[in-house]
Amino acid sequence: MRLAKSVAILCLTITAAALSLDNSATTVFPRRRYHDARHQHRLGGEPGSVRSQVVGNVTGHTQIYCHNETQPPIYFTSQPDNGGPGVYILNGDPVRHGAVNGTMYLFYENDHDFVPYLWTVIPPGDAVFVMPCPTFEGRIVRGDVSNFDGRKHLLGTWAELSWSPNGTAWGDVSLLEGNDGPVIVQALDGVNKYKGFSIDVLSNAPAGAWAQKPGTGSWCLDKITSEGGNSVTRAWETQYLDPNSVYLEDNVNPVISSNNGRFAVTFYAGIV
Incomplete structure (x- = not known):
């Protein structure tokens, strides 16, 4: 955990420096186009569905799942970092959202929306390192014990990650x-x-931009996908956020690669 804390501090410092120009609350990062981790997973460069939860439906690609939804979620603590592929999850939220030791974070595999694959609790300002199975394709989200109720919990910000066979993430x-x-x-x-x-x-x-989470009953900004998407939410978010930095549109793919398969994902103050 000491190593995780050190990396957490380093990553938060780098991130803070990189974001120091973001005080205007407009463009977060330079405009770029990258391959879409959710939809093509580096499989011949063929784009697939524009919906996050159907990444496995790319032509010629069948997702190899890490976890069966009939199995209970797997709890994990920080794993040893040997320099290989994996992800640091950093909790930048000072609020303890109902969890005794901090905020709960959960991994969901694409198309497995009813039962999480992995989950952990991270204290404010701390971090854990984890390497999901090598074929992981899915998302990391905030949550709580209501995520174990067997229902879909889609509403919220998704940090989406996937790994390809050559180690690129x-x-x-x-x-x-x-x-x-x-x-x-x-x-x-x-x-x-x-x-x-x-x-x-x-x-x-x-007021028209909000929706209620099915588990906790908390209110956050609504979904903006084409099927039942909230146009008020979309209009509000596009005033402040760049679609080349965060998914706001189906036809712009703001995705980055990591050549060594390593990421840091920082969750700032939010709603569970």
Whole structure:
């Protein structure tokens, strides 16, 4: 855990420096186009569905799942970091959202929306390191014990990650299914790549932009996907966030790669 804390401090410091120009709350990162981690997973460069939860439906690709939804979620603590592929999850939220030791974070595999694959609790300002199974394709989200009720819990900010057989990893931050607070995904391959956002766009959002989480009953910003998407939410978020930094549109893919398969994902103050 000492190593995790050291990396957490380093990553938070780097992220803070990189975001120091973001005081205007407009463009978070430079405009770029990357391959879409959720939809093509580096399989011949063929794009697939625009919906996050159907990444495995890319032509010629069958997702190899890490976990069967008939099995209970797996609790994990920080794993040893031997320099190989994996992800540091950093809790930048000072509030303990109902958990005794901090905030609960959960991994969901794509198309397995009813039962999480992995879960952990991280104290404010701390971090854990984890390497999901090598074929992981899915998301990390905030949550609590209500995520174990066998229902879908899609509403909120998604930090999406996937790993390809050659060890390259892909990451993005998506608001297509909701927004419960800012998240930054940072590649740890020495190239200094980021996606996501760190500003608070929830506090002053208009009344029509909100939706209620099915488990906790908390209110966060609604989903903006084409099927039942909230146009008020979309209009509000696009005033402050760059679609080349965070998923706001189906036709812009704000995804980064990590050549060594390593990421840091920082969750800032949000709603559970």
